[in-house]
Amino acid sequence: MHLADVVEHGEVVNWDHMDALLSHIFGELRVPSLSETPVTLLMQPGVPAKERRLYSELMFENYEAERLLFASTSFSTLCAHGSYSGVVCDSGDSLTSSLAYVNGIPLEESLFSLNIGGRDATQELCKLLRLTGYVFETSVNESVEV
Secondary structure, eight states: OOGGGTEETTEESOHHHHHHHHHIIIIITOOOOTTTSOEEEEEOTTOOHHHHHHHHHIIIIISOOSOEEEEEHHHHHHHHTTOSSEEEEEEOSSOEEEEEEETTEEOGGGOEEESOOHHHHHHHHHHHHHHTTOOOOSHHHHTSOO
């Protein structure tokens, strides 16, 4: 299983692989029993309700979670910096988003998502380097797909 097969542009695209990943986390890594430990899932702003329902079903039915909280990655970041107001820009593997908060309340009209992230930037930079004659010589460089 490749992690890239699990989430694309901020949405789970393969729930069987997500289940296998969670099984590894809660089984192989010996995370304490979820019936005794609350679970917080951090999500990008704008994740569809359907996806949150699927996560809930998975956590309660397959892993017997007693308590589950969905939290916004952007608001959690803001709080970690000791603030409740500000703009958070989050760029991940395949998704970039920004959202403004005022006194802890998200300004939904300010939500901006773009299906471009770090993977896209890496691929474009590799393409530009190849056009200038750069040759990737190490195995690390070769693993970059363009």
